[in-house]
Amino acid sequence: MSARxxxxxxxxxxxxxxxxxSNPRCRRGLSTIPDAQRATPLFARYLSLTALGLLVAxxxxxxxxxxxxxxxxxxxxxxxxxxxxxxxxxxxSPMRLRMEKFVKEQQREIVRGLEAIDGGKFxxxxxKRREGGDGITCVLQEGNVFEKAGVGVSIVYGKLPKAAxxxxxxxxxxxxxxxxxxxxxxxxxxxxxxxxxxxxNPMAPTVHLNYRYFETANPDGSSGTWWFGGGSDLTPxxxxxxxxxxxxxxxxDVCDAHNKDFYPKYKKWCDEYFYNKHRMESRGIGGIFFxxxxxxxxxxxxxxxxxxxxxxxxxxxxxxxxxxxKDMPFTEKEKEWQQIRRxxxxxxNLVHDRGTAFGLNTPGPRVESILMSMPLTATWKYMYEPERxxxxxxxxxxxxxxxxxx
Amino acid sequence: MSARxxxxxxxxxxxxxxxxxSNPRCRRGLSTIPDAQRATPLFARYLSLTALGLLVAxxxxxxxxxxxxxxxxxxxxxxxxxxxxxxxxxxxSPMRLRMEKFVKEQQREIVRGLEAIDGGKFxxxxxKRREGGDGITCVLQEGNVFEKAGVGVSIVYGKLPKAAxxxxxxxxxxxxxxxxxxxxxxxxxxxxxxxxxxxxNPMAPTVHLNYRYFETANPDGSSGTWWFGGGSDLTPxxxxxxxxxxxxxxxxDVCDAHNKDFYPKYKKWCDEYFYNKHRMESRGIGGIFFxxxxxxxxxxxxxxxxxxxxxxxxxxxxxxxxxxxKDMPFTEKEKEWQQIRRxxxxxxNLVHDRGTAFGLNTPGPRVESILMSMPLTATWKYMYEPERxxxxxxxxxxxxxxxxxx
Numbered sequence: 001m002s003a004r005x006x007x008x009x010x011x012x013x014x015x016x017x018x019x020x021x022s023n024p025r026c027r028r029g030l031s032t033i034p035d036a037q038r039a040t041p042l043f044a045r046y047l048s049l050t051a052l053g054l055l056v057a058x059x060x061x062x063x064x065x066x067x068x069x070x071x072x073x074x075x076x077x078x079x080x081x082x083x084x085x086x087x088x089x090x091x092x093s094p095m096r097l098r099m100e101k102f103v104k105e106q107q108r109e110i111v112r113g114l115e116a117i118d119g120g121k122f123x124x125x126x127x128k129r130r131e132g133g134d135g136i137t138c139v140l141q142e143g144n145v146f147e148k149a150g151v152g153v154s155i156v157y158g159k160l161p162k163a164a165x166x167x168x169x170x171x172x173x174x175x176x177x178x179x180x181x182x183x184x185x186x187x188x189x190x191x192x193x194x195x196x197x198x199x200x201n202p203m204a205p206t207v208h209l210n211y212r213y214f215e216t217a218n219p220d221g222s223s224g225t226w227w228f229g230g231g232s233d234l235t236p237x238x239x240x241x242x243x244x245x246x247x248x249x250x251x252x253d254v255c256d257a258h259n260k261d262f263y264p265k266y267k268k269w270c271d272e273y274f275y276n277k278h279r280m281e282s283r284g285i286g287g288i289f290f291x292x293x294x295x296x297x298x299x300x301x302x303x304x305x306x307x308x309x310x311x312x313x314x315x316x317x318x319x320x321x322x323x324x325x326k327d328m329p330f331t332e333k334e335k336e337w338q339q340i341r342r343x344x345x346x347x348x349n350l351v352h353d354r355g356t357a358f359g360l361n362t363p364g365p366r367v368e369s370i371l372m373s374m375p376l377t378a379t380w381k382y383m384y385e386p387e388r389x390x391x392x393x394x395x396x397x398x399x400x401x402x403x404x405x406x
Numbered sequence: 407m408s409a410r411x412x413x414x415x416x417x418x419x420x421x422x423x424x425x426x427x428s429n430p431r432c433r434r435g436l437s438t439i440p441d442a443q444r445a446t447p448l449f450a451r452y453l454s455l456t457a458l459g460l461l462v463a464x465x466x467x468x469x470x471x472x473x474x475x476x477x478x479x480x481x482x483x484x485x486x487x488x489x490x491x492x493x494x495x496x497x498x499s500p501m502r503l504r505m506e507k508f509v510k511e512q513q514r515e516i517v518r519g520l521e522a523i524d525g526g527k528f529x530x531x532x533x534k535r536r537e538g539g540d541g542i543t544c545v546l547q548e549g550n551v552f553e554k555a556g557v558g559v560s561i562v563y564g565k566l567p568k569a570a571x572x573x574x575x576x577x578x579x580x581x582x583x584x585x586x587x588x589x590x591x592x593x594x595x596x597x598x599x600x601x602x603x604x605x606x607n608p609m610a611p612t613v614h615l616n617y618r619y620f621e622t623a624n625p626d627g628s629s630g631t632w633w634f635g636g637g638s639d640l641t642p643x644x645x646x647x648x649x650x651x652x653x654x655x656x657x658x659d660v661c662d663a664h665n666k667d668f669y670p671k672y673k674k675w676c677d678e679y680f681y682n683k684h685r686m687e688s689r690g691i692g693g694i695f696f697x698x699x700x701x702x703x704x705x706x707x708x709x710x711x712x713x714x715x716x717x718x719x720x721x722x723x724x725x726x727x728x729x730x731x732k733d734m735p736f737t738e739k740e741k742e743w744q745q746i747r748r749x750x751x752x753x754x755n756l757v758h759d760r761g762t763a764f765g766l767n768t769p770g771p772r773v774e775s776i777l778m779s780m781p782l783t784a785t786w787k788y789m790y791e792p793e794r795x796x797x798x799x800x801x802x803x804x805x806x807x808x809x810x811x812x
Binding site: 139278343346357375378380 | 767
């Protein structure tokens with residue numbers, strides 16, 4: 001244990017450094033949720049999207065969160081990163097730290113951008129995972145423009161058990177060397193930002209966005225397998241072609257600047273993923289969705305650049321759409337249709353979304369972070385059918401047959 | 407094919423007999439849903455509760471529904487029963503016909519009872535499965551007392567594939583003779599009634615009830631394995647001990663009249679099943695729940711008598727509770743709490759309820775029958791916490807720690 005003491009001493013110092021993990025905009029400080037409840041934060045969503053195999057890992061995450069990590073003899077990935085963060089994070093830093101820094105910066109930018117359009121303030125809850133990692137959940141509820149808007153960041157350190165490693169090999173052959181014995185567990189890191197906005201005005205569309213980075217550590221502490229995932233999609237209640245075109249064009253421009261294959265591929269993937277199959281209709285008019293984007297060291301830089309551009313393009317595009325719609329007049333009937341569509345959104349998130357299911361089925365989840373994606377209100381009317389030829393019926397047609405918008 | 411013609415001729419006559427399958431109270435007649443959509447009705451809910459293994463059967467149900475059943479050489483179970491129904495159904499009839507008759511009668515009784523208390527009228531949709539079986543979905547929406555009340559009956563004929571038979575053997579050893587070879591498929595029958603009422607007044611509790619019968623046919627057409635399942639549970643937003651006691655006492659009285667072991671066993675099963683594990687709380691204050699109740703010919707009579715008494719006890723008990731609560735004054739804050747609790751109800755039904763998941767994941771489900779269980783409206787507020795010591799907080803305490811009410 002002697003080799004371990006200096007590391008622990010340093011860590012203790014880190015933990016005492018005020019403001020290191022605190023958000024300057026924080027209005028509530030650390031959440032008062034008990035540790036056991038904090039153990040599996042929102043990030044469970046992204047994890048499951050990166051690999052369903054992780055499902056089996058959840059009891060372990062929980063166990064680790066309540067165990068005393070100081071029993072180990074060599075520093076964990078979380079501990080190494082705590083030390084590394086004493087230096088400024090730059091392009092030479094490990095991708096873990098760069099991604100974490102980037103999503104936390106973007107969260108602040110997005111919160112600022114959405115507050116500017118709404119006029120209201122986000123509630124900001126920071127929470128920590130005892131064994132490493134933390135999260136910030138920002139929610140603006142019952143604002144002027146938004147019924148509910150949530151922007152969450154999660155940083156997770158954990159261990160993948162053997163079963164999860166074996167499943168991940170399906171998409172990532174190099175997760176363990178073909179000739180090497182499969183270890184009992186592998187340390188992993190995951191970081192991501194997730195966002196959902198449900199505006200009040202039924203003419204203004206709901207939007208969802210999520211970008212994430214996943215990495216395993218080799219037994220010697222160096223970076224192992226890694227991949228990026230993410231995307232963004234739009235869910236209007238009333239279809240304005242110009243909004244759909246702008247949203248898709250903005251994503252296509254970002255994609256094309258990096259790789260001409262991205263947009264057609266990820267647009268299709270999005271249409272396939274956000275599909276309410278029991279209703280035989282899409283959740284919305286799509287966008288882009290991708291997962292398991294990996295490669296060599298050069299690819300990692302290229303993909304990170306892509307993710308950065310994609311995330312940065314969100315606020316300008318969405319605020320343009322919101323400014324067109326947020327003050328439009330609407331009828332009670334149109335508000336009712338919005339509430340029906342909200343019901344479909346709930347159905348997708350609770351029935352089909354792998355990330356939500358994974359999060360909720362993990363012991364001791366931070367439920368309020370996972371379910372910040374729920375609309376403030378939703379309606380289910382038995383046998384509700386839009387009038388033939390109405391704008392509501394037109395939306396349904398497009399949801400049944402995804403379109404090419406650009 | 408010659409041996410088959412007389413049967414088909416008789417069946418054709420049956421199909422032409424007007425009113426045979428029509429409900430005299432029907433205000434809409436047969437649903438206009440396309441056949442493919444009707445293929446897997448509400449009954450999927452009960453099926454999955456009887457055996458998760460049936461999941462694998464769903465593509466087959468669908469295929470059967472769109473296939474031409476007249477290709478077979480011997481009459482199907484559905485065809486045999488169509489013939490048998492030309493005679494009056496009595497105590498000597500197969501349980502399939504007795505259960506179908508009973509649940510359809512009870513549906514009319516319950517609809518009449520709920521209409522009497524509400525003053526409004528149910529919308530009644532009848533639908534058929536092409537390969538055998540039918541259903542009636544009754545919904546009263548935006549009434550005087552009920553936000554939404556649904557009473558559904560489903561009669562299903564189908565075939566269990568080998569994989570489902572193998573899984574069912576876990577609970578029903580006699581589904582195939584131990585020494586016999588497992589057949590490629592087995593015909594089955596299932597009938598049940600399902601009910602959910604969401605009253606408007608937040609002081610009045612939501613109630614759910616479901617009773618079902620399942621049977622397989624031996625290759626020679628005789629009855630094979632069978633079982634009953636069902637139960638009823640109460641979900642108040644505000645806890646009135648006298649309602650909880652009345653509800654449980656009424657169920658206990660019915661149970662005790664048949665078997666003193668039933669109530670304690672099925673009360674516990676109910677607390678375990680209707681549990682929102684991601685919230686670490688029960689859906690409501692429970693009731694009874696049971697499944698796979700089988701035995702010999704005598705047990706079948708005894709259990710049917712129990713099911714009948716349990717179902718018949720519903721209206722007197724629930725209307726007593728409703729009459730106490732439906733006109734109580736309430737505040738806006740109390741209505742809001744009701745809507746939060748509705749959100750939890752949606753979470754249970756969409757995330758944890760095996761029957762709903764099964765139904766929605768089956769190709770071409772009659773979604774509107776499955777989701778008649780959804781409340782008319784629901785709310786999700788981020789980090790909503792009842793005040794310490796409030797009535798809302800007291801309900802949460804009881805939901806976290808199920809109580810013995812009688």
